[in-house]
Amino acid sequence: xxxxxxxxxxxxxxxxxxxxxxxxxxxxxxxxxxxxxxxxxxxxxxxxxxxxxxxxxxxxxxxxxxxxxxxxxxxxxxxxxxxxxxxxxxxxxxxxxxxxxxxxxxxxxxxxxxxxxxxxxxxxxxxxxxxxxxxxxxxxxxxxxxxxxxxxxxxxxxxxxxxxxxxxxxxxxxxxxxxxxxxxxxxxxxxxxxxxxxxxxxxxxxxxxxxxxxxxxxxxxxxxxxxxxxxxxxxxxxxxxxxxxxxxxxxxxxxxxxxxxxxxxxxxxxxxxxxxxxxxxxxxxxxxxxxxxxxxxxxxxxxxxxxxxxxxxxxxxxxxxxxxxxxxxxxxxxxxxxxxxxxxxxxxxxxxxxxxxxxxxxxxxxxxxxxxxxxxxxxxxxxxxxx
Ligand code: PLP
Numbered sequence: 001x002x003x004x005x006x007x008x009x010x011x012x013x014x015x016x017x018x019x020x021x022x023x024x025x026x027x028x029x030x031x032x033x034x035x036x037x038x039x040x041x042x043x044x045x046x047x048x049x050x051x052x053x054x055x056x057x058x059x060x061x062x063x064x065x066x067x068x069x070x071x072x073x074x075x076x077x078x079x080x081x082x083x084x085x086x087x088x089x090x091x092x093x094x095x096x097x098x099x100x101x102x103x104x105x106x107x108x109x110x111x112x113x114x115x116x117x118x119x120x121x122x123x124x125x126x127x128x129x130x131x132x133x134x135x136x137x138x139x140x141x142x143x144x145x146x147x148x149x150x151x152x153x154x155x156x157x158x159x160x161x162x163x164x165x166x167x168x169x170x171x172x173x174x175x176x177x178x179x180x181x182x183x184x185x186x187x188x189x190x191x192x193x194x195x196x197x198x199x200x201x202x203x204x205x206x207x208x209x210x211x212x213x214x215x216x217x218x219x220x221x222x223x224x225x226x227x228x229x230x231x232x233x234x235x236x237x238x239x240x241x242x243x244x245x246x247x248x249x250x251x252x253x254x255x256x257x258x259x260x261x262x263x264x265x266x267x268x269x270x271x272x273x274x275x276x277x278x279x280x281x282x283x284x285x286x287x288x289x290x291x292x293x294x295x296x297x298x299x300x301x302x303x304x305x306x307x308x309x310x311x312x313x314x315x316x317x318x319x320x321x322x323x324x325x326x327x328x329x330x331x332x333x334x335x336x337x338x339x340x341x342x343x344x345x346x347x348x349x350x351x352x353x354x355x356x357x358x359x360x361x362x363x364x365x366x367x368x369x370x371x372x373x374x375x376x377x378x379x380x381x382x383x384x385x386x387x
Contacts (some may be wrong), residue, residue, distance in 0.1 A: 001316045004362045008294055008355030009151055009179060010320055014245065015204040021248040022206065025241040033238050034229060043240045050247025054211060057250040058177075058196065059187035066212045066230045067243050071178035071199030074212040075102035075145075077223035077234070078174040078195045082143045083110065084221040086172075090140030092116040096128045096157075097338040098150050102197075103176060104334075107145075116140065125287035126155035126339050134165045141171050148177040148186070148196075152335040152351055153286030154295025156184070163192030172218060178202055178210070182253035183292055184261070194218050200242065204356070205249030209242030256356070264354045265293040267363050271352060272296055274367035279374050285336060285349060296352040299336075299345045302384035303377040308350050311373040317366055320351045344383070 005013070025046065031039025033047050048062070055062045068074045083093060095107055097119050104119075111117045118136045122128055128146050137144070144166050149156045159175050166173040174195035180186050182203025188196055195218065199210035214220055220233070227235035253260075275282055275298055285297040300308060305321035312319055321333070336346035352366075378384040 002365065004317045004358075004365060006352040006354060006358065006362075006366070007318045007320050008358075009154075009202070009351060009353035011201045011207065012204045012355050013357055014206055015249060015252055017252060018205055018245045018248045022241040022245040025244050029240075033240060034227075043238075046244050047238050047240060050243045050250075053247040054198075054250045057186070057254050058181065058198070058213060059189050060213050061216065063231070064188075064213055064216055066214060066233045067238060068210045068212055068234060069208055069239070070210040071100075071176065071197050071202070072102040072210075073223070074178075074197035074199070074210050075100065075176055076106050077212050078197060078220075079103065079106045079110070079143065079145060081220040081223050082172055082174070082195065082218070083115065085219040086142045090138075090142050092118070092138055092140040092142060094118045094120060094133060094136045094141060094144045096120045096122060096146050098122050098126055098152075098155075098335045099145070099147055100151055100176060100178070103145055103147070120146075122155075122338050124339050125290070126150055126153050126285075126335070127287060127290070128157050128162070130158055130161040130165055133162050134169075137165070137169045137171055141169070143172045143174060145174040145176070148175045148180040148191075149184075149292050150286070150335060151179045152333055153297040153339070154179075154292035155287045156180070156290045156292065159191045159193060166194075167192060179292060182249065182257065182260075183294060185257070188213050188215070195220075200246035200249060203249050203253050206242045206245040209239050209246050211246075260356045261293050263356060264358075267354045267358055267360065268293050268296055270360070270363050271354070271366070274363070275370065278367065278371045283341075283345065285339065285341070294354045296354070297349060298352075299341065299349040300374055301345060301348060302381045303348050303374065305347055305349050307377050308348075308373060311377065312350075312366075312370075315369045315373070317369070320353070321349060 031043045033044040051062045051065050055065050107117045120132045172194045175193045176197045178199045181198040194215045196213040201207040224235050281301040283299040332343050332346035
């Protein structure tokens with residue numbers, strides 16, 4: 001059976017050049033980058049070269065990049081690190097209702113431990129209003145953390161506008177750019193952010209490696225202690241193969257980004273049009289224009305997303321309901337609830353996420369089977385009968 005992967009927001013396939021570049025760092029070039037001997041210096045050079053590539057991709061200086069174990073750690077590091085280092089200034093953090101759990105859960109933890117947390121609402125497209133950020137800032141606010149683009153519905157947030165406000169008020173701004181690095185242009189200077197999280201496996205690099213950009217001069221405490229690696233900001237021996245792979249993925253992204261985007265945009269338009277032309281009672285979630293080209297999030301009324309997923313899986317198509325981390329729970333997506341969808345409609349939502357390895361023929365195949373699946377499920381749905 002054909003297998004079609006349309007879950008590229010959950011993770012991507014490693015680019016073949018990434019795999020090739022990583023291979024020597026498992027068995028041949030295995031020195032510890034902190035060692036002074038040849039073996040160590042060889043891997044140190046590889047780590048620093050990857051840092052330069054990654055920094056170039058996002059318009060940062062190499063010394064502003066700290067490697068982490070992924071996006072989740074980068075997010076936790078930004079939040080806990082900045083609040084811990086700036087406790088004299090205050091104990092208030094502002095974030096939004098549609099953030100990834102890697103932001104929301106650290107914020108909940110802080111709240112339970114006496115910090116003040118403001119969670120801003122979003123509009124029906126998932127956009128944060130920069131004026132809401134301005135109004136929420138107090139003299140105790142230390143950090144604002146708003147994601148660059150949402151992982152479930154692809155809406156791109158007005159980060160540069162928010163940055164003007166945080167800069168004027170003297171508050172740090174962090175953005176979770178895990179879904180945007182390698183997808184759209186991400187330039188930390190143009191965006192005006194102080195901290196930015198990214199993750200290798202979302203842009204054709206390996207899993208288990210990511211980074212936090214920390215603007216020079218930002219006050220931040222280490223999150224993982226116990227060694228002097230990463231200029232005392234993140235202890236533990238570096239994941240050398242992972243870092244090398246992510247460096248190559250960053251280099252490829254710089255080169256391939258325009259063609260990648262053109263390709264995914266074309267498939268996205270085709271998929272959205274095909275769904276709307278052939279299936280009644282569907283809703284496109286997220287902003288119609290300010291969205292990532294890879295994301296197609298659709299609510300199919302009267303049926304359960306989980307049953308659609310299972311039926312798609314039986315036909316060889318891999319998609320997702322909301323984020324991979326929350327699928328498997330019966331809780332509706334906090335993101336879809338935040339844009340005002342009812343529990344019933346959020347339960348009937350599917351995220352297709354397109355990548356550079358998807359083809360026109362794959363979208364044709366999906367558009368052939370999907371209307372039949374929806375029709376079959378609706379014919380069995382008591383909710384559809386009542387409508
Ligand atoms: N932030 C966002 C927006 C994400 O989409 C993800 C992954 O799904 C993460 C953070 C977590 O990244 P990682 O899997 O590298 O820990």
